Amino acid sequence: MRSKIFSSKNITTAFKSKPWLPLFIAVGFVFAFPVAELVMLGQWQHLHYTAGQMEILYENLWRDGFVLTGMVMAMAAAFINGTSSFVYLYSRRKADFYHSLPLTRKQIFLQQAFAGVIFYIVPYVVMEFLAVCIGASRGFFSLGLMGMAVKLMIFHLLDYFLIYFCTVFVLSMTGNILMGILCFFGVLFYFPAISLILNGYSETFYSHHYYLQNGIPGILYHYFSPLFVQDRFLEIYGNGEAGIILFLGLLLVGVIFAVAAFLAFEKRPLEKAGHALVYSWSEPVVRFMVVIPAGLGIGLFAYVAPTGGHGVTWAVVGSVFGMVMLHGILETFYHFDFRCFFYKKLHLIVSFIAVAAVAFVFKTDLTGYETYIPDYEKIKNIAFEFYDINGNEVIPYICETEEGKFETKNAKENGPGTFITIEKTPEMYEILEKIVREEPLKERQDGCYLPVRFETASGRRIYRRYTIKRSQCRELMEEVHKDSDYIAWKYGFLDVGEKYKNSFTLAGGAMEDEFIKKSEKAEFLENLRKDLKDVDAKTFTELPCSLLYYDYSMLPSTEKPDQLIPGKEPQISYNGSVYLYPGFKRTVAFLKERGYSLFEGIADLEYADVYYTRENKEDGMQDTVTVRYEEKQQLKELEQAIVPQFLMPDWVERENIDVEMIYASEGFSYGNYPQYGGMGYLMKEKVPDFILEDSVKVQEGLLESNIPLE
Structure with missing residues (x-):
């Protein structure tokens, strides 16, 4: 047969x-x-x-x-x-x-x-x-x-x-x-x-x-x-x-x-x-498989939806209602009879208990998820995502092949996202342990996000995203910059041959960005290479004096299908930005000697607009109150505290207050205003007392915006 x-x-x-x-x-x-x-x-x-x-x-x-x-x-x-x-x-x-x-x-x-x-x-x-x-x-x-x-x-x-x-x-x-x-x-x-x-x-x-x-x-x-x-x-x-x-x-x-x-x-x-x-045995199996996840999903939605602080109450009500309805619909469907809507009440009770147990496990962290970190000996390597910490620094994921061509670094080498593997050290592990032990920050604006990937010797990968304080960020970044491979990757543009068309732009103390002259590029790059060999890790946690933009256009690329240009050799752009620090002695001296502007403080402000935020008790949203300061003494104190936003790394302590700087400029205006200066932050250790006092007044409703209407 x-x-x-x-x-x-x-x-x-x-x-x-x-x-x-x-x-x-x-x-x-x-x-x-x-x-x-x-x-x-x-x-x-x-x-x-x-x-x-x-x-x-x-x-x-x-x-x-x-x-x-x-x-x-x-x-x-x-x-x-x-x-x-x-x-x-x-x-x-x-x-x-x-x-x-x-x-x-x-x-x-x-x-x-x-x-x-x-x-x-x-x-x-x-x-x-x-x-x-x-x-x-x-x-x-x-x-x-x-x-x-x-x-x-x-x-x-x-x-x-x-x-x-x-x-x-x-x-x-x-x-x-x-x-x-x-x-x-x-x-x-x-x-x-x-x-x-x-x-x-x-x-x-x-x-x-x-x-x-x-x-x-x-x-x-x-x-x-x-x-x-x-x-x-x-x-x-x-x-x-x-x-x-x-x-x-x-x-x-x-x-x-x-x-x-x-x-x-x-x-x-x-x-x-x-x-x-x-x-017949499949009926309760399907019932539990549908009702329990549905109860969890509906309960979660009901928990996060309200804004009045009654999430738990809404979660319980939503879960119970949703589970009763789904249970009844399934029973009616099984028996083709609406009278069976409330059959199998014991199964429904078991589903309630299961949903409550799962929610309780997450709510109380019975598994120890929040405090878990692998033992140091079991960790093969540690990788970080620096997208939030290096907010103004843009590091391209491009590498040079043995054939002298360039290609985008394959993301699968570092797993999901853009994780960068850093050489693990006991000091780094101690910092991470301290971060895990401490109460996490409730507000992102008080610190920064730090995604971490632990890879164990067995190949297991454990992902976490910590919200860390700025002081912790400083300690960690100092430890990270002890890894010479990381610095080589971060400043990898220095290894690109000078035969390729390039441009370098400085954003520092000047009102406008400044291009480094073609005749001065080689000496500038050589000074930067020497500085990177001499400086220690602490240098990279200083307040930057400039942001360097680099652009290598039309580098020869590997012949990948998504990079082919019809009838032409494949090419790829290599551009990004990195901080320059006062500790780069040769580079800073060279730039000053050649007349380039570096950030050494704010001066000669015409006025400054400070943006305070306060919570609107009616709708729970944040309102902005803008206060303009024009008195010379106040401006002088503000100038000591302001740092342009693009030069303020996340490891520098600052107040959560934005400042718009306006400079006076003869012969140039923007509408009815003098030349626009830019946005800045206030360093925490130098915030003027009158700013702190006005911040309290704003929260109490005693101070409102004083910007003149046009």
Whole structure:
């Protein structure tokens, strides 16, 4: 009998019963491979790419483009194949007829699965071969491309099996179309939704939570959904990594669904056709799987939505109401009777307890998430994101290859985001321990964000985002700058050859930015190189005297598909900004000698507008009160405290008060005002007493804006 199942006669019979199915799949793969290829080749020729560039783009088409188009078509074919083969299970009459035939359920399952894979694989192979022939006719052919075509076929076949058996599993577990649709979407999106709920609770109750999905939520999101696991493996394949891991991962998930689908089909009670779920044990399982996460999600939304400080009350009310409604809807759906709305009250009570327990764990941090930090001996390396600390410094993630070309640093080397690995030291670990132990800052404006990634020797990655004080920021940045590799990366533009077109601009004490003259660039860069070798880590926590903008345009780039310019050599721009510090003795002396302006303090203000903030008790929003100071003595005190915003690093203590500086300028005006000066901050240790006194008056409502109306 097994030979008959896999016989050509059986395939012919299946084809005659569903001739539209292989035709649909064939048409789909025509568009996925040959048509897509011809369209892309036509576009490349129209844009006048060179032959070498088109070869790179064509290889990338097999590595990226065909992977996506083929995967979409494979998933569609699997879903339609599985549905058309097993949807008869929803009809009691058809199910009785099919299962009255002299075939075991195992034979029926294998017969349908085999016919389906033949309907899929034959059009796939023909159309993929046609795509290879089209490429060969245009001069794009190699054994490497043939190998990629074979890998692509295997990858898409595993995609097909994954979605096919997922579809059959859902059809075998459910008894009607509506429940089948709901459960199919549940299989695809349930665990990603759980991941989002867990991340939402972590974001709400854990001040040190890092927004990226990692750990258990990340695993649930990326690997516990037939749809999202393919997206993850698609990313891995596109990067050309871990082919065997890709194959084994998809194979394992496919085998799990295949076994589950076969067992669900073989043991399915036919008399349950038309019911919501055909297995009685699955009803409470689905009920708990739906009601508990829904209660958590609704409770979280109700907790964060109100602004009056009654989040817990609203969370309890929202969770209870949502869970009762969902529980009742499911019971009504199970039994097709509204009178069953309040059935299984014990299950509902258990769901209440489960939701309360999970919320309590997050609210009280029973897991110790907030205070956890790996032991120093177990840490392999520590990495940081400096986007908030280095707010005015822009460091490009570009590196030079061995061939002398430049390329964007691959983000996957440092994991999610733009983490920079720093050499760990006991002093650095001690600073992080102190940050973890202390009560976190409630307001970001009182400090800065510091995302941290700990990587253990076992390969585990632990992400946290701390809100640290400015004093802690200073200590940490001093320790970070002891790492010579970090400084080399930060000032990496010094290693770019001077033969490339470049420009350097200083933003310091002058009203306008100043370009460093072409004849002085070489000496300026050489002085900066020498200073970086001599200074110690404390230098990098001083108050900067200038912000240096650099721009290397049109550097030779590696030939990556996304960097190709039609008919030209690939190029990339290398630009960013770094602070210059008073401790850079040679550089500072050189710039002063040549007449460039560096920041040494504010002077000669015409007036200053200070922006105070106070809370509006009616709506809870922040109101701004602007007070203008024009008295000479007040301006003199303000000049001692003001630092331009672009020269104020996050490790310098400052008041949370913005200042707009206005200079007098003869012969130039901006409307009815003198020349615009810029925005600044007030250093905490030098804030004038009258500013602090006026700040109190603003909070008490005793001082309002005094800006004259135009």
